[in-house]
Amino acid sequence: xxxxxxxxxxxxxxxxxxxxxxxxxxxxxxxxxxxxxxxxxxxxxxxxxxxxxxxxxxxxxxxxxxxxxxxxxxxxxxxxxxxxxxxxxxxxxxxxxxxxxxxxxxxxxxxxx
Amino acid sequence: xxxxxxxxxxxxxxxxxxxxxxxxxxxxxxxxxxxxxxxxxxxxxxxxxxxxxxxxxxxxxxxxxxxxxxxxxxxxxxxxxxxxxxxxxxxxxxxxxxxxxxxxxxxxxxxx
Numbered sequence: 001x002x003x004x005x006x007x008x009x010x011x012x013x014x015x016x017x018x019x020x021x022x023x024x025x026x027x028x029x030x031x032x033x034x035x036x037x038x039x040x041x042x043x044x045x046x047x048x049x050x051x052x053x054x055x056x057x058x059x060x061x062x063x064x065x066x067x068x069x070x071x072x073x074x075x076x077x078x079x080x081x082x083x084x085x086x087x088x089x090x091x092x093x094x095x096x097x098x099x100x101x102x103x104x105x106x107x108x109x110x111x112x113x
Numbered sequence: 114x115x116x117x118x119x120x121x122x123x124x125x126x127x128x129x130x131x132x133x134x135x136x137x138x139x140x141x142x143x144x145x146x147x148x149x150x151x152x153x154x155x156x157x158x159x160x161x162x163x164x165x166x167x168x169x170x171x172x173x174x175x176x177x178x179x180x181x182x183x184x185x186x187x188x189x190x191x192x193x194x195x196x197x198x199x200x201x202x203x204x205x206x207x208x209x210x211x212x213x214x215x216x217x218x219x220x221x222x223x224x225x
Contacts, residue, residue, distance in 0.1 A: 004156070033212075035215075040122070040217065041217055042117070042119075042202065042215040042216050042217040042218055043157075043202065043215040044215075045212055045213075048212060058212065090156050090157070092156070097212075098145060098206055098208060101147050101149075101159035101162060102149075102157075102159065102213065103159075104149075104156030104157050104158070105156050106154070106155050106156045107154075107155070107156055
C-alpha cells in the first residue's frame, strides 16, 4: 500500500499566488488532517475531516480551504499566498481518529517569496 | 497556550545508553498519549502510545511511562542506537475528540 501520498514535495510561490496541495490515501481511513510545521515548532492543525463531505477548522485555518469529496482525497487550497504560510505541510489519515495513531505523508515544503 | 510541552529541544546520548525524553501536558481531558518519530524529509511515524488507564507501556526497546498526577510522560529508549537519531514528538488526544495536539518535538542524537 502507498499509504498517504502528498504532492508536490517542494514548491515556491510568489506572494498573492494560489495553489492546491494534494493528499490522497489508499487505506480507506475516515479521518484526514492537514498540519503545518514551522521551524522549531510542533505540528499545528489547519483543517480536518471525519468523512467524505465533512470538514472542520483546526487551530490555524486562516488563509486555507479544504474539501473532501471522496474518502481518498483531501486537498488543501491556499488562496493569496503570504510569507507567513512558508512552512512544511503534512497530511495525515486515521482509521478512527483516536486509538491507532495517524499515518502521515512525507510532507510538502512550501516557500512563499 | 501550549497544552503539550516538550521543554528540552535536544538530547545527546552515547550509543548503548538510555535515552529519556520528557513531555508535560496541561489539559486534564487528555486520556491518550502517543510518541511519533520523524526523520528529515519524512513525515512523522507512530512509535508507541499509552492510555490514561495505564502507567506503563513497553514495545521492545521503547517504554512510555505516564504519571497522571504530575501530568507528565516520558519515553525511554534502551539501549539507544544511532538509528534512533531523529525528532520525537509527544502528542495527546482527549478521547472523544478526534484531534491530536502535538508538542514542539525534541531532537535526539545518539553518538556512536
